[in-house]
Each structure stands twice: as C-alpha cells, then as structure tokens.
Amino acid sequence: MERFLRIDMTGKTAAFEPVPDRYKGRAGRWLTSSIIHDEVPPDCHPLGPRNKLVFSPGIVAGTTAPTSSRISVGGKSPLTGTIKESNAGTGWGRRLARLGIRAIIVEGEPSGGPLWLIRVGADGVKFEPADPWVGKRLSEVYADLYKRYGDKDRIDICAIGVAGEHRMAAAGICFSDQEGRPSRYSGRGGLGAVMGSKGIKAIVLDDTNAPGVTLADKDLFDTGRKKLTEALTSHDITKPKGALNTYGTAVLVNIINEAGALPTRNFREGRFEGAERIAGEAIFAGNKERTGEELYNHACSPGCIIGCSNTWHRPDGSEHTSCIEYESDWALGANCGIDDLDRIAEMNLLCNEYGLDTIEIGGAIAVAMDGGLIPFGDGAGAIKLIHEIGEATPLGRILGAGALTTGKAFGVERVPHVKGQNMPAYEPRAIKGIGMTYAVSTMGADHTSGYTIAPEILGVSGKLDPLNPDKAEVARNFQYATAFLDSTGHCLFIAFAILDIASGFEGVIEECNGVLGTDWKLDDAARIGKEIIDIERDFNRRAGFTELDDRLPEFMTREKLPPHDAVWDIPAEEIDEVLG
C-alpha cells in the first residue's frame, strides 16, 4: 500500500497518510508539481514556512525496469521564484519506492536551532540532531553516515552541503551514487537552500524489510521492460561501450563546439579553442594514460544499463572526482575559458563537497570574470572562488546566490539567464530551438525541460518535416514529452534510444501500465505531459509570472555570436505561441 510521508519540521513530527484518490498513478515530476501546486501558496517566500519540499520516485522506480531510479524533488525555487522540479539518478529514489512511500512532503519550519538528520526505514522515522555533520565536506559526512547507519548496500543518503546550510540560491540537494559518493545532484534552482530552510541536513533511507513495488500486471510490465532494454542495448548511443558509456555526457563538448554553439567565456563566443582538451574523448584518453586501462563509465544508480557516469583520475592514477558531466565540464571549463581537466575536476569536486549546482556556479564565476574579478582562463583563481563559497565569505555568498545576483554585484549586463537561472551549455543564438525551450520552460533556462523526443512518436501533432521544423510546435512537444518522462522514473537519456526505436517507447508505456494497472496508449504521454506543464504554468502565473518573463536576455538580441555571427531574433509572438 503506497503512502505519503508528511514531515512537519515545526514540531518535528512524521505521519504516514494514504495517497489521495486524485493523485493515484501520479509520481515523479507529475506528483511533485501537483502537490506544490495544490499545497504551496504561489506568493510564499521560497525560504519561508509556507514553502514545501517534495520528494517522489518515478512510476517505475524500484522495479527491474532499466535506467529507472530517478527521484524528483519539487518546491518553489529561491533562485527563480517559479515552481521547480529537479531530478537525480540515485539508489535513494529506488529505496524510497521500495519503502512504499510515493512522496515525502516536508513542511513547516523549525524555530531556529540545530539542523536535523532524518532516518526513514520500514521500521519508522527517526529525528536526530545533525550537529556532528554541520559545516563538513559532504565526502566526510557521507563516510560518517555509512559507518553509523549501514553500508552502501543497505542505505542511500540525501544531504545538503554548507551551501544549503547557508541557504544559497545555487545550493543543490546531493544524493549518493552506487559507490556511496556524494555525487548525484538535484542541482538546479536552489532546492538545497529550501532543504536548509526546513532545518534538514540529511535524509537517510534504509529499505531493509521494505515491501517493494507491487506490479498490477507483471507480464505486461516484463514485456515493456524487455522492449526498452532491447532498445537501449542496441542503440549506438546508449549501448554498452557506446558513446555515453565510453565518453560520458561530455562527448557533447566536441559536437556542440563543432556546431558553433558551445558558450565560451560567458556566452561571448560559440567556439572554444580548448574544447578538444576538455571533451569526453580527452577524459577517456587521459584516464587510460593515467590508470593504464580503458575505463568505461559506470551506472550512477542501480539498474541503469546506459552507464554514462565517469570518473577523472590524477596523474598518479587515483580517483579525483566523479562525475564530470557535459554541463559541469562546460560550465567550469569553456564558459570560464578554462581548458585544463585537472582544474575542472577540482572545481567539480569542490561543488560536490560544498553542495553546489555546477551550472549555476560556473555561470556565476564566468559573470564575475566578465566583471573583472579575475581573468577568463584563471583556473587557480576560480578554484579559490569556490572555496570562498564553501567558507561562506561575503564574496562567496554573492557567487553562491547565482549568476544574476553576481551580475548585479559586478555591474555586468551580460548575464545569460531566463527567470534568474543561468543557461546551460547550448547557445540559443546558434540553436534557436533550445532558445525556445529556455524561454518557455516553467523553471527558467533549462536544457532538460525539452530535450529530445520526436513529435511524431508521441502522435500529438502529425508528422513534421524534419528539415523545416516549426520551432514552436517542436518546442511544445518536447516540453510535454520531457515532463512525462520525468514522471516515469526513467532517465531522460532513454530518449536517444526510444526516439529511433519505436518499440522502446511502447515498452515505456507498457511498463507504466504494468505497474499502475492503467490502460495508457502512446498518445497519453503527451496528454499527461501537457497536464504537468499546465499545472506548473498555473503556479507560475499565480506567483506573478507573465509572458514577459518568457524572454531571453536583451544582450543576445544585440551581440553577434561568433562563428555564426547570429543574434537571438525569434519574435516574441512566436515564443508566446509555444505554450500560449
């Protein structure tokens, strides 16, 4: 029997309650956004007592479905002021599903005082003062918690770092990976600050004796699972030793650079002369040279058969950090003009240790570089700045508040953001379609809010001419498809395979029907996706957002981006058509 776990931090009480009928079948982003929409006043302060923090594993999380351990975290974002859902791949999501907990809803606010650790198991919920772990690096915190609460085979951890303790708007929520590293993030939108404001340092899940996930139709589920597995293991990008497994997501560095769309030195240029030195191919080659073996990447969470999570190794062969994702590699590398993988690895490690969103921090440092704080390309200087954030110095707090705040502090107009969230690693002047996605995303500039799914697979709009796409229609369908996938518990990267292999997408729908006992058809994915986006937009509208917020920054309409010398020239009316 699935339940909600409601944790009230005002009185430190925890209570299980049945899942209300209207939420039956909802999970992941669908559920976090529904609960935030229904229970959180849109005009609340994100760090105040009326905001809530909701955790929900996706529909098939906790089952044997491949690549399916995603956990969604929702709340009102202190970075953007919009609704926020940020998801991560981690065994924590799988354990929450196996505990029969459809969502954890955290509410209220402690009256000052210490931070708390919450342990959730099949035997109940316990609160403990988190004093021993406050102010510490997350690798120390995690090592301690595994000693105290059980090893990585038994527990998974969700925690905030010092950035979340100080309620910085660029603070993420950190989850454990399969090796117990503090490395998998619900990074964007400052949800770590919301967790800090609720007085929670960590939530430890132990699923010993948990009931597991009940399947409504095991045969149907298995049919779907096999179809998706077949698609993932046969597609060139997602198969074992395919591009993601070999080069990681940083395989994109060379591709986006070749397209002239790799934002360089705070979105001043679209190509980085040091791209090859920081790309996924360079990571693979560097590791081989330093460890003496070909290191293929690992799964970030149990059951993932893509395995795109990488490690980077020091000259002596020891592990430096995991994981240098494409977005982190770019944000801390090309966007800051830094082409040294050892420096990027150190910055990545420090973001993981202090509990920071790598994209927002790379963006903030690049804006500060643009404002003259340190020169572009100064890796040692950038590392020092991240330490300032970790030490919560006044300068560190400005950077930790994100790129837009940093831009104000340094008088910089060139802040590449939408709704206060720094753009990720795709230049909208060179890739207009992603610019549309940034503009209309319910969560500020976000590449994952409309990434990859063919509209005709979803059957929502008939066939589009692939050579001459209607960008508004494509952007709309991408938003719907992604919102649906974010609710299934599957990683967005299954899109590469199910985009090209139709039976893979059928498999996803069959898996969901097998778990829930529903009778969804392919078309229902778009219907559900639209429902989610509508819920999120309604929250934002009541929070005061209008179409005037769905705009890219003015400098992009004026400054030509090399090498294409392109400006952002999509008319406002076309943007407003997307979801209007």
Added chain:
Amino acid sequence: MIEVRLYGRLRRFAPKGDPAGRSIIALPHREGDTVQAVVERIGIPEGELGSNLFVSGRYAVLETPVEDGDRIGLFPNDMSLLYKWYFEPKGSK
C-alpha cells in the same frame, strides 16, 4: 582548401589521431564538392557516419555543398547525440 575535423573512431583517417587534440585533414577544394564527395576522397565508409555532420558549424547532410574555405566536422554514428530537429541542415531544400 577545405579543413576536415574528425572525431571518435574517424580520427584514424587523419595524420594525427590524438583523441585529446585536433585530428585535421586539409584537402584542396574541387568544383561541385559535397560532404559526400569529401568523405569519399578521405575514404571513410559511409556506414561509419551518423547524423552529426557539420559544414562551417551548420548542421549538414551528405548532399550539402562544400565551398572553398569551409570547415567540415564529422562524427561517427555512435556519437550522433545532437538531435536533428533543432536544425535546418545547410543545403537542404
């Protein structure tokens, strides 16, 4: 001249196949050149190419014309991550 940048396992066709550096072939331009003609001159089997082909930073297809001075970027089929729907390929109708 045409500059061809090769990535992934296509780097083996370049004189310098450094995976952390640049694998470049420079070729003289010929009248009526297309991506396909250039690929054939280098000797890359068509089956090894994917959908991520670029001509001077523009998403391209095999039929895309190549001008003197163009920079061509070629990725193998297992590295074609950039989704085609974002682009209007250069040279397409």
